[in-house]
Amino acid sequence: MESVLGRAAWYRDRLAAMSAAEIVHRLVETANKQTARWHSGGWEGVESLGPLTTILGIRSRIIASPSDLSAFISCEADNVRAGSFCLLGARWPKPSSIPPDPSFWRIYPEDGEPFPQWDAYAFDISFRHGMNTRDMKPVWELNRLQFLVPLAADAVLKKHDESVLLTGMIRSWMAGNPPFRGPSWIFGIEAALRIISVALALSIIGVDRLDGVTRSAALRFFFAHLDWIKRFPSLHSSANNHRIAELAGLVVGSTMAPGFPDAVALRENSWRALLAEIDQQIHPDGVGGEQSPSYTAFSIELFLVAATALGREANLPATTVDRLSAWSEYSLWLMDADAKVPAIGDCDDCRAIATTQAPEPRYVASVVAAVSGCVGRPDLAPPAKDPGIRDVILRSAAVAPAQRAGMRSFTSGGYSVIRSRHKDPVVLTFDHGPVGYLSIAAHGHADALSIWLSVGSQPVIVDAGTYRYNPNRELRDQFRDTAVHNTLGLSGIGSSRPSGPFNWASKAKARLISSETTPVTRVVAEHDGYVGPYGVRHRRTVEFDDVSQFTIIDELVGVPTDGSVTISFLIDPTCQSTVEPDRSGVLITRGNHQLVRIANAGPLKARVVRGDQATGLGWLSPRYGVRVPTDQVLFEGHLHKPSTFAISVLSCEGSI
Known part of the structure; x- marks a missing residue:
């Protein structure tokens, strides 16, 4: 029965993503697929000329x-x-x-x-x-x-x-x-x-x-x-x-x-x-x-x-x-x-x-x-x-050493990238774009207002990856969920909600509010993924001091909510995370080398999850079909006023 209901739900949600013209096309296509059964002659039955x-x-x-x-x-x-x-x-x-x-x-x-x-x-x-x-x-x-x-x-x-x-x-x-x-x-x-x-x-x-x-x-x-x-x-x-x-x-x-x-x-x-x-x-x-x-x-x-x-x-x-x-x-x-x-x-x-x-x-x-x-x-x-x-x-070109520096907002696609001016740059990418392409956004994730951070050649704050597509719906949804991305989740609800392995029941709409480089490098964006269930928008501001510190300000704009907030940072598996005694900050290291400190000036308290089978938190898929446990830093609590994070790049061999 569960299988039948699951299949019915898939068809319902898939049809909801189709236009009238596509529904007609699918009906004709289905009929054509049935009539194409006639071919039973194997390869010898395929006529070829020329x-x-x-x-x-x-x-x-x-x-x-x-x-x-x-x-x-x-x-x-x-x-x-x-x-x-x-x-x-x-x-x-x-x-x-x-x-x-x-x-x-x-x-x-x-x-x-x-x-x-x-x-x-x-x-x-x-x-x-x-x-x-x-x-x-x-x-x-x-x-x-x-x-x-x-x-x-x-x-x-x-x-x-x-x-x-x-x-x-x-x-x-x-x-x-x-x-x-x-x-x-x-x-x-x-x-x-x-x-x-x-x-x-x-x-x-x-x-x-x-x-x-x-x-x-x-x-x-x-x-x-x-x-x-x-x-x-x-x-x-x-x-x-x-x-x-x-x-x-x-x-x-x-x-x-x-x-x-x-x-x-x-x-x-x-x-x-x-x-x-x-x-x-x-x-x-x-x-x-x-x-x-x-x-x-x-x-x-x-x-x-x-x-x-x-x-x-x-x-x-x-x-x-x-x-x-x-x-x-x-x-x-x-x-x-x-x-x-x-x-x-x-x-x-x-x-x-x-x-x-x-x-x-x-x-x-x-x-x-x-x-x-x-x-x-x-x-x-x-x-x-x-x-x-x-x-x-x-006939590919040879490599070239020149690298970009500064800040660039890609307004149509919905990303802003901040790059330090060091030889081996610190790079932060900020997502304020759509979930994905066309009505089903098949290959997008619920990652509205996520960030990704690398220091030189070392990935630090990373994406969970994909893992697998069709065989396990639960794992497919976990790796696309807001909870495993570097953004804000509200009361366990994602900014976009899936309705099948390549479809979405709801899709957050993100927009770029402002992007500037003077007097300070700053990008402000928000999304409406929480307007329906909670009446609030998630707004995120990312600032960079042009040297080694990023400031991230998260706020919920709209009707006050008592919902619990979780702001996540998934850490590369080659790194280690240590929560500070007062739980206001986390130190990210690789071996004896200090890379980044993430600190919250507000009510949210940090903890680290690693490879949790029950919740799906603390996992990363470095390539398709493979998943490994990794540290996921979670700052949790209630957000009644803007919460500020300082992401300080502490050192990077060859760059700082």
Whole structure:
């Protein structure tokens, strides 16, 4: 009964987020999904015509890879050849052979058993409901086939003919995933990322090295994927990074398979739609509409892959160049001295081109470097990045030491960033933007008026991360809740309330009140998330003395309330928190090195929570599928007048 009620509630809340036009679209889409059941001929039933081509220039770019990257690629390729697969915190049992048996693609890594419903029609699989103990994400991640790209690159760099191994992997996947059956076919984004992986791998190897049977199989692969994405696009409230991925997949796939029906029109229409989505999904000030730095980087990387497939990366429209440049500028403001950005909103270690199965902590910086190279703006290069195949395929710029300083408010996207003028800056980011993108704000968190703080290359006040999506509703909600973010919670109620893993029953509206740098650096913002239940607004002021101290003033504006207040600061796991005897302050250290002191001049008293299973407090997810205990500093009490916090940066090697 609970399962049935939960499903009914999900549909109710999802419908509430739809416009009338979207409801009509969903009804038509549902009917089309039912009629698409007819395809039962497997891969042999997929008709394909025309040649199999490649993305021009990719092979030569790989051959010119620098030696440090070649060694990195070789290590990853060795892992693949050894049957070692570890993605999103999950490790698969090693297959008995490589290429693996087709059943390998169905394995759930945590227990080694086949994932349920693999042979079912894709749209009959209820992955949102009734699978509370299994997470689909790692299985999808494996089936994106992104490990094929370093495997192909290593073969070319070592001048080995591994076309048999590479194509054997592709054909093994096809044998285990017949068209439109099983979880791999549920979402267009998964099909699009497979298109990109296989297209890049074949372009690196060269299709002239494939025999006729393999070419025919590859063509059927592209035809089936193109057909499925074209039939069921992500539109209306679902048109976020999924839509950008689908369009990029259509561009790349129709380039590889020019015999697909109306391939030229499909390619050009998809490219025009991609240009429009970049304009739509990135605010004029560069902030991504999804309020997630990593998802915006993912969308931009997908766009650059499509531009490269068309050979148009050097001739983008001026408006697109402006959007990409603005995003890079915004990202550079967010970066700490180690070129890492706060984990704002959702992040699932997404990327279009993977060099390694491990997550990329400087992924945003890597995509910024790609944009810098694409638009010819060396001033937009990041201060650091990790080497990757992405660099050579997208012709990324080299790193640059220059860093931003001062204060910048991004008024459209809703963030203000304060950076000290030290060599290795202190960086504070202040969120006064929307919850997320479109009506469902799918990848946003209830983090209105949150702050994030780094000192040099050391994260100090951090985000809780994402952890997981669908398999456990309680954990999904905990990691999105106001209670785990660096802001104010009132009587245990969040500023925004979820109604499903990618939807919200209510969304706080934040607004920037003022932003100034003279006579003092000061930002004032507020949100209305507590107006409904309590009749008050949360207003937060952030000030900086331009040296080493931030002052944060929290107040509740409106009808007085007796509700209990909790103001939270989640601390990086590498740091330790010590509450002072009178509970008015907390000292943050790393080893014997004092970093920050947080002190409250008011009635709120501090305590530290770490890894509390019952409340979900004191946890951090450093990457998808992994969570670790960490200190969460809570200042608690009643707030009848403004409460002032002093965040003093005590020392930072190399910066202060």
